[in-house]
Amino acid sequence: MREKVVALFADAEPFKGSDDVDARLYDGFFSDADKATMKIIQQTKPQNLPALDLTFNDGRLKELLFRFRARNYPNTLDDTEQRRWLQHRQEALSAERVQSYVLQLESLYNLHEGRSREDRAVESAV
Secondary structure: OOOHHHHHHOOOOOOOOOOOOOOOOOOOOOOHHHHHHHHHHHOOOOOHHOOOOOOOOOHHHHHHHHHHHHHHHHOOOOHHHHHHHHHHHHOOOHHHHHHHHHHHHOOOOOOOOHHHHHHHHHHHOO
């Protein structure tokens, strides 16, 4: 059994990180100070979120807060932030990005062809 597991992971490509904070959400744990700051965000009324002047230790959190507001409370965004959010969505859903995602899924399917559990996981994602 051990040999099978080792062989399975030996064939796997190394993990490629992402610059996107959503994809990096689980890159590491947040500090206690950042958790306390996130608690402030949770307790703040949506209309007051733009006025918060918060400092984060983790570089992901500033962008995550912006995206949280954009997704859940778009009316709290000013004109500049609305344009920024629109640009982010256009980039995330561009034809090139969608095509790249489909190619990655096809590559995974081909890599794991014949491995029924992996095939089902990839097929369900498509």
